[in-house]
Amino acid sequence: QQPVQSPQAVILREGEDAVINCSSSKALYSVHWYRQKHGEAPVFLMILLKGGEQKGHEKISASFNEKKQQSSLYLTASQLSYSGTYFCGTSRSNDYKLSFGAGTTVTVRA
Amino acid sequence: SAVISQKPSRDICQRGTSLTIQCQVDSQVTMMFWYRQQPGQSLTLIATANQGSEATYESGFVIDKFPISRPNLTFSTLTVSNMSPEDSSIYLCSAGRAGETQYFGPGTRLLVL
Numbered sequence: 001q002q003p004v005q006s007p008q009a010v011i012l013r014e015g016e017d018a019v020i021n022c023s024s025s026k027a028l029y030s031v032h033w034y035r036q037k038h039g040e041a042p043v044f045l046m047i048l049l050k051g052g053e054q055k056g057h058e059k060i061s062a063s064f065n066e067k068k069q070q071s072s073l074y075l076t077a078s079q080l081s082y083s084g085t086y087f088c089g090t091s092r093s094n095d096y097k098l099s100f101g102a103g104t105t106v107t108v109r110a
Numbered sequence: 111s112a113v114i115s116q117k118p119s120r121d122i123c124q125r126g127t128s129l130t131i132q133c134q135v136d137s138q139v140t141m142m143f144w145y146r147q148q149p150g151q152s153l154t155l156i157a158t159a160n161q162g163s164e165a166t167y168e169s170g171f172v173i174d175k176f177p178i179s180r181p182n183l184t185f186s187t188l189t190v191s192n193m194s195p196e197d198s199s200i201y202l203c204s205a206g207r208a209g210e211t212q213y214f215g216p217g218t219r220l221l222v223l
Contacts, residue, residue, distance in 0.1 A: 002152075032211050032212070034214075040216070041202065041214040041215060041216045041217055042153070042202075042214045043214075044111070044211050044212070044213055044214075047210070047211040087152060087153065089153075089212075094208070094209075095141075095158070096141055096206065096211070096212060097143070097155060097158060097168075098143075098153075098155060098212065099155070100152045100153045100154075101152065102151075102152050103152055
């Protein structure tokens with residue numbers, strides 16, 4: 001079942017902050033966050049596992065509320081390079097078969 | 111992380127024909143998956159490519175239409191069979207190791223006329 005992402009789109013000025021939310025009606029094992037720029041492949045940002053473990057590759061933080069089956073991605077002090085569409089992918093077991101949300105388009109302006 | 115390449119990067123095909131897309135990973139991985147992404151839309155999982163056994167398909171996708179092979183831990187192919195214009199999409203391969211996330215290939219942009 002596809003997770004629900006919000007907001008659908010957000011426009012920021014450089015240096016501003018934003019939060020993207022991802023929620024599921026089913027119990028989750030993991031939440032994966034990706035950013036995709038136009039015409040490119042999705043790029044991995046962060047994985048959050050049931051039990052609280054987080055693994056990321058960039059200076060972007062995220063949280064995972066297991067009770068509510070919700071995850072949030074925090075974009076702080078945004079840069080122009082943060083522009084793109086952010087997708088959350090969720091899995092219900094360690095097979096990591098992902099269902100993706102509809103995406104959140106982030107536009108950062110100078 | 112894993113570096114993934116796909117061939118072809120794009121193609122234009124006639125309806126009724128088939129196209130095979132190749133996915134190569136630079137190191138051995140546990141998991142390989144195939145996704146479809148319509149322009150401007152989200153990603154939809156087609157199937158899990160299992161090494162040494164038949165692929166596992168998601169609801170709405172069948173083996174006759176999307177046969178998949180995975181002969182080893184670094185390579186997989188997806189065939190789009192008997193194509194129609196509705197098959198026009200971006201097809202993405204992803205791969206990863208157990209306990210880690212998935213990394214995506216650059217995608218294959220398919221247009222069916």
